[in-house]
Amino acid sequence: LGESLRGTLDSLRGKSRIDEEDVDEVVTEIQRSLLQADVDVGLVQDLSEAIRSRSLDEEPPAGTSARDHVLRIVYEELVDLVGDSMELPLEERTIVLAGLQGSGKTTTAAKMAWWFSTKGLRPAVIQTDTFRPGAYDQAEQMAERAEVDFYGDPDGDDPVQIARDGLEATADAEVQIVDTAGRHALEDDLIEELEAIDRAVDPDDTILVLDAAIGQAASDQAEEFDRAVADGVDGVTITKLDGTAKGGGALAAVDQTDAEIAFLGTGEGVKDVERFEPSGFVSRLLGMGDLEQLAERVERAMVETGEDDEEWDPEDLMEGEFTLKDMRKQMEAMNQMGPLDQVMDMIPGLGGGIMDQLPDDAMDVTEDRMRSFEVIMDSMTEDELEHPQSVGAERVERIARGSGTDPETVRELLQQHQMMDRTLDQFQGMGDGDLGRMMDQ
Numbered sequence: 001l002g003e004s005l006r007g008t009l010d011s012l013r014g015k016s017r018i019d020e021e022d023v024d025e026v027v028t029e030i031q032r033s034l035l036q037a038d039v040d041v042g043l044v045q046d047l048s049e050a051i052r053s054r055s056l057d058e059e060p061p062a063g064t065s066a067r068d069h070v071l072r073i074v075y076e077e078l079v080d081l082v083g084d085s086m087e088l089p090l091e092e093r094t095i096v097l098a099g100l101q102g103s104g105k106t107t108t109a110a111k112m113a114w115w116f117s118t119k120g121l122r123p124a125v126i127q128t129d130t131f132r133p134g135a136y137d138q139a140e141q142m143a144e145r146a147e148v149d150f151y152g153d154p155d156g157d158d159p160v161q162i163a164r165d166g167l168e169a170t171a172d173a174e175v176q177i178v179d180t181a182g183r184h185a186l187e188d189d190l191i192e193e194l195e196a197i198d199r200a201v202d203p204d205d206t207i208l209v210l211d212a213a214i215g216q217a218a219s220d221q222a223e224e225f226d227r228a229v230a231d232g233v234d235g236v237t238i239t240k241l242d243g244t245a246k247g248g249g250a251l252a253a254v255d256q257t258d259a260e261i262a263f264l265g266t267g268e269g270v271k272d273v274e275r276f277e278p279s280g281f282v283s284r285l286l287g288m289g290d291l292e293q294l295a296e297r298v299e300r301a302m303v304e305t306g307e308d309d310e311e312w313d314p315e316d317l318m319e320g321e322f323t324l325k326d327m328r329k330q331m332e333a334m335n336q337m338g339p340l341d342q343v344m345d346m347i348p349g350l351g352g353g354i355m356d357q358l359p360d361d362a363m364d365v366t367e368d369r370m371r372s373f374e375v376i377m378d379s380m381t382e383d384e385l386e387h388p389q390s391v392g393a394e395r396v397e398r399i400a401r402g403s404g405t406d407p408e409t410v411r412e413l414l415q416q417h418q419m420m421d422r423t424l425d426q427f428q429g430m431g432d433g434d435l436g437r438m439m440d441q
């Protein structure tokens with residue numbers, strides 16, 4: 001199957017114009033893969049239409065082969081189909097999990113709690129399932145394995161009261177995850193219970209947990225759950241992706257509720273969880289091998305056409321605000337290009353050893369420090385990366401915990417950034433003329 005998609009795409013190699021027949025062939029292959037992955041028929045049809053019309057209507061950018069043009073469109077439309085990853089700011093929040101019995105809610109609650117703990121936040125799991133025998137013990141054990149706070153009432157029979165008590169009992173936690181009961185099928189009492197818990201908890205996010213094998217039932221199910229909660233379903237987590245099911249059915253739920261996918265479950269353990277990432281999921285849907293190759297080719301095509309805005313250009317350093325993101329890109333670029341003073345030499349007007357005039361340690365980041373800096377930046381929020389000057393003592397502590405480093409190293413990173421920022425400011429202040437004069441000396 002993967003082979004035939006690749007074969008079809010390869011047959012476009014060298015063609016500069018694409019005809020309807022070529023496009024139909026590609027579309028047929030993609031349809032076959034997606035339907036096999038349980039993607040809703042209507043969604044597959046819409047996607048096919050989009051690929052077909054864009055491939056024929058849009059002019060390939062100059063220098064792009066017909067194949068790369070179609071690849072690019074296929075890839076963009078697929079990523080568009082699966083949607084963005086649900087945003088989960090690393091801040092205090094309350095999350096309710098909903099879904100049918102056996103979909104993986106209790107497991108997901110512990111997994112998400114574990115994930116938030118790796119980001120330096122203190123999570124708690126609140127178990128409100130009084131319906132399923134053994135639910136309390138299962139949740140308690142999983143929370144223990146995830147090493148997170150836990151609240152439940154093994155003798156309670158009022159889920160709403162347990163939810164209220166649980167929020168109070170775990171008030172010290174920054175992320176409170178409320179696990180709910182499921183039923184074998186959509187029943188009125190399940191929906192009523194969820195409605196009541198939703199009213200009592202008033203969560204920031206409601207996440208619908210779906211088994212990867214859900215297939216075409218996803219849309220109706222999602223609609224019911226979406227209606228039950230006041231603010232609608234915000235996110236979806238797809239579980240059991242370690243099995244044979246590819247989870248394509250869940251896309252109908254995403255479409256139905258305007259939600260975004262948050263996490264993927266890939267095993268029974270508390271650490272078997274990943275954040276959803278569109279291109280990786282697309283690869284999974286179509287069969288790993290060929291999509292990886294496809295993505296690679298698309299990337300190459302994008303770099304060639306200069307449309308990859310992630311590409312780092314040393315000259316960017318000379319414009320705008322220097323954020324931690326810039327610093328990170330620059331560190332990554334250094335890995336590929338060599339030390340920063342050499343990189344700076346590539347900037348027109350900055351060559352000629354001008355870097356020698358800077359304080360020696362201004363640009364000095366050893367490889368070891370760079371590695372710990374990268375880990376630290378992974379534990380920072382977008383906002384912190386863009387405005388490092390706003391990171392106060394409390395956040396330094398959190399970031400240190402989340403990255404498994406220490407506050408000292410986090411402060412070093414912030415100082416390093418400040419130093420580079422100041423250094424670059426000096427350069428930005430200079431016009432070309434000044435630079436020229438400096439270099440003439």
Ligand code: GDP
Nearest residue numbers: 101102103104105106107239240265266267268
């Ligand atoms: P709940 O009824 O919605 O709370 O579902 P549970 O969390 O109890 O999960 C139901 C079953 O599915 C349990 O046996 C879990 O171990 C299993 N399970 C949950 N998530 C995954 C997963 O991602 N992969 C695998 N293989 N099993 C899972």
Ligand code: MG
Nearest residue numbers: 105106129135
């Ligand atoms: Mg459960």
